[in-house]
Amino acid sequence: MAERERILKIRNLNISFKTDSGTVNAIRGVNLDLYRGETIAIVGESGSGKSVTTKAIMGIMANNGTIDSGSIEYTWHDENTGEVRTEDIVKLNEKQMQKEIRGRKIAMVFQDPMTSLNPTMTIGKQIMEPMIYHYGKSKEEAYAKSLELLELVGITDAEKRMKNYPHQLSGGMRQRIVIAIALSCDPYVLICDEPTTALDVTIQAKILELIQDIQKKKNLSVIYITHDLGVVAKVADYVNVMYAGKIIETGTIDEIFYDPRHPYTWGLLSAMPDLDTNDPELYTIPGTPPNLAVPVKGDAFAPRNQYALNIDLRVEPPMFEVPGSTTHKVASWLMHPNAPKIEMPHALKKRLEKMEKGGK
Numbered sequence: 001m002a003e004r005e006r007i008l009k010i011r012n013l014n015i016s017f018k019t020d021s022g023t024v025n026a027i028r029g030v031n032l033d034l035y036r037g038e039t040i041a042i043v044g045e046s047g048s049g050k051s052v053t054t055k056a057i058m059g060i061m062a063n064n065g066t067i068d069s070g071s072i073e074y075t076w077h078d079e080n081t082g083e084v085r086t087e088d089i090v091k092l093n094e095k096q097m098q099k100e101i102r103g104r105k106i107a108m109v110f111q112d113p114m115t116s117l118n119p120t121m122t123i124g125k126q127i128m129e130p131m132i133y134h135y136g137k138s139k140e141e142a143y144a145k146s147l148e149l150l151e152l153v154g155i156t157d158a159e160k161r162m163k164n165y166p167h168q169l170s171g172g173m174r175q176r177i178v179i180a181i182a183l184s185c186d187p188y189v190l191i192c193d194e195p196t197t198a199l200d201v202t203i204q205a206k207i208l209e210l211i212q213d214i215q216k217k218k219n220l221s222v223i224y225i226t227h228d229l230g231v232v233a234k235v236a237d238y239v240n241v242m243y244a245g246k247i248i249e250t251g252t253i254d255e256i257f258y259d260p261r262h263p264y265t266w267g268l269l270s271a272m273p274d275l276d277t278n279d280p281e282l283y284t285i286p287g288t289p290p291n292l293a294v295p296v297k298g299d300a301f302a303p304r305n306q307y308a309l310n311i312d313l314r315v316e317p318p319m320f321e322v323p324g325s326t327t328h329k330v331a332s333w334l335m336h337p338n339a340p341k342i343e344m345p346h347a348l349k350k351r352l353e354k355m356e357k358g359g360k
């Protein structure tokens with residue numbers, strides 16, 4: 001296997017927001033790696049910090065937000081000099097982000113295509129504009145490339161579609177357009193924030209296939225953000241489970257799906273709808289996430305965790321490496337060599353075994 005090329009390296013990222021009810025520590029010490037051509041997923045309940053983390057990678061921050069510490073190193077091959085370059089995105093100013101990184105090297109596809117498309121501008125103009133802005137392409141060149149892109153994302157009648165406005169297209173088509181725009185400047189990283197939740201199930205599957213297909217063709221690195229572990233199982237190489245602004249478990253897709261260790265990950269997997277049986281009694285994790293305006297003690301999940309040890313309530317657990325793996329890490333005191341051995345719930349074990357047999 002060729003050596004893996006690291007493209008993003010996030011270390012100890014801390015982000016807070018000033019609000020009327022105090023400072024919200026939304027991102028608390030996130031570490032994340034992304035390699036060339038690979039796909040990582042970030043999963044977790046609403047409010048766990050998935051979007052804030054990925055927006056930080058794009059250099060997008062709400063006015064009341066600050067990056068308090070940490071780094072987001074981005075590494076790429078300079079097309080002009082051939083050199084390998086690394087920049088810490090946290091240290092770049094808005095102008096540099098806009099000109100060099102955002103939309104150019106790192107592009108993002110959001111959940112609702114309507115919010116990323118301009119309703120008053122034709123599709124054609126919207127695809128051509130970033131190429132003209134970032135690459136100084138002529139109108140003719142941008143037009144020709146737009147047609148290619150539309151074909152790449154599976155849109156027929158491309159010339160006609162270029163003249164359409166967003167409202168003249170279906171939801172699935174609009175999302176394809178958004179993907180075409182995201183790809184127009186040949187980014188290295190594509191961030192997909194719930195790219196299919198606004199679409200119906202058959203279209204969802206098509207869009208996921210499309211992204212995978214393009215990823216292979218272009219050797220793109222992809223970050224998927226989703227609530228839907230079914231999607232994760234289909235597309236990701238690595239999974240990062242987020243809770244209350246921290247990554248509490250990380251590993252390969254098989255490690256997370258067949259050997260999950262953090263009780264929160266058990267909860268998420270138990271809450272995943274079973275597509276085969278359509279079991280109506282869906283499990284929900286009891287309780288609610290903590291208020292991040294109040295300092296978190298110990299493992300933030302401990303108050304909702306029936307397996308929590310005393311120490312989980314008091315002392316923040318480090319990232320323990322799962323013995324025998326270099327990729328699987330878990331932030332829970334249950335992983336301490338002296339901790340009592342606790343197995344995942346029996347029903348979940350059965351379910352995962354069944355999934356493993358049936359293939360993903």
Ligand SMILES: Nc1ncnc2c1ncn2[C@@H]1O[C@H](COP(=O)(O)OP(=O)(O)OP(=O)(O)O)[C@@H](O)[C@H]1O
Nearest residue numbers: 017019024026045046047048049050051052053062
């Ligand atoms: N501008 C802001 N001001 C105050 N708090 C914010 C702001 N933006 C985000 N937050 C808080 O940061 C935390 C993380 O939010 P984020 O949007 O990243 O969650 P998420 O994991 O993407 O959730 P969802 O699955 O619902 O999209 C939440 O507690 C949220 O309330």
Ligand SMILES: [Mg+2]
Nearest residue numbers: 050051052193
């Ligand atoms: Mg979000």
